[in-house]
Amino acid sequence: LGAGALAGGIVLGVLESLGPDPSFSALAVAGAAALAVALMPRIAWLVVAAGLCGWLVSPEADRQGTALVLAAAAAPMPLLLPRAGLLWSVPILAPLLGTVALAPAFLGLAALAPTPWRRAGLGAAGFLWLALGELITGKELLFGVPDGALPRVEWEGSISAAASDALGPLLSGPALAPALVWAAFAALLPLVVRGRWLTVDLLGAGLWAAGLLVAHAALGDMLAATTVLDQARGAAAGAIAGGLMVVAVSQMAPPAEGWRPARAESVTTA
Structure with missing residues (x-):
């Protein structure tokens, strides 16, 4: 549960502070991410990270540079841990x-x-x-x-x-x-x-x-x-x-x- 809560918090923080207001419910997406990571920690975490980067590079957000920095944070995790x-x-x-x-x-x-x-x-x-x-x-x-x-x-x-x-x-x-x-x-x-x-x-x-x-x-x-x-x-x-x-x-x-x-x-x- 702790891993899911942290992942959900990260998702919520990214959606609310690193791009424009999303057209969907950030809280609902964060909750779904938290549940998924709690159930399938590695697979869901990678999917969530890819999804966040995908949203940041989308025309809606237009934050391609931020997506690159976020990817730089996520990519080493399977190697370090x-x-x-x-x-x-x-x-x-x-x-x-x-x-x-x-x-x-x-x-x-x-x-x-x-x-x-x-x-x-x-x-x-x-x-x-x-x-x-x-x-x-x-x-x-x-x-x-x-x-x-x-x-x-x-x-x-x-x-x-x-x-x-x-x-x-x-x-x-x-x-x-x-x-x-x-x-x-x-x-x-x-x-x-x-x-x-x-x-x-x-x-x-x-x-x-x-x-x-x-x-x-x-x-x-x-x-x-x-x-x-x-x-x-x-x-x-x-x-x-x-x-x-x-x-x-x-x-x-x-x-x-x-x-x-x-x-x-x-x-x-x-």
């Missing part, structure tokens, strides 16, 4: 957290995924959607848009303009380098917060948050000449929130697969 369709809408939470200066807290959510590869994939996808969200909204959600990227009004109606004035600056420089850092820290967090002793978990989360803060500071130095901000927005608060989130979950519920090493099986000699 293979066979994990229930997680494909989760990266939308990264830009949403960015609007309240808590974008790094998304890594706490990513760390709750059941395997290291899914945690890493979710972390990378979260930053990708965050970066694309900055292009679409023009807001500084973490480091801000890269140099050379123009406001959406300049490219939303043209695929070629979106490629050169939105995706081009994002892909041609180091603006996506933080995705690797997010992937690594999402995979690392469950290794230092294991759900056994609260004091040890708090210490581990604190060290993890400090490491993430240092990593964001280094990224800020690297990106200073190419992005709006030279310091990650909400770096400290987001890192602390992400660490505490995982500590709380690990204390309330058994850890997911991969959080604890398997116990050695007892062997009875004959």
Whole structure:
């Protein structure tokens, strides 16, 4: 149900904010999308993504450039999170957290995924959607848009303009380098917060948050000449929130697969 609700929310947001008022009920379409994704996560999600892009390129919407950016967000999901369709809408939470200066807290959510590869994939996808969200909204959600990227009004109606004035600056420089850092820290967090002793978990989360803060500071130095901000927005608060989130979950519920090493099986000699 959570996956469907997130997918429905994405559909509603796209229909109501990234194009003209549709000639159909956006709420009804979002509800249908939510139900379909809840029942058939991967197939329905891909169909919904294609449908949104199709509407954006239609004469009714005439937002071909926006469709290209949306496709750039959707296309990597089966590669970053293979066979994990229930997680494909989760990266939308990264830009949403960015609007309240808590974008790094998304890594706490990513760390709750059941395997290291899914945690890493979710972390990378979260930053990708965050970066694309900055292009679409023009807001500084973490480091801000890269140099050379123009406001959406300049490219939303043209695929070629979106490629050169939105995706081009994002892909041609180091603006996506933080995705690797997010992937690594999402995979690392469950290794230092294991759900056994609260004091040890708090210490581990604190060290993890400090490491993430240092990593964001280094990224800020690297990106200073190419992005709006030279310091990650909400770096400290987001890192602390992400660490505490995982500590709380690990204390309330058994850890997911991969959080604890398997116990050695007892062997009875004959």
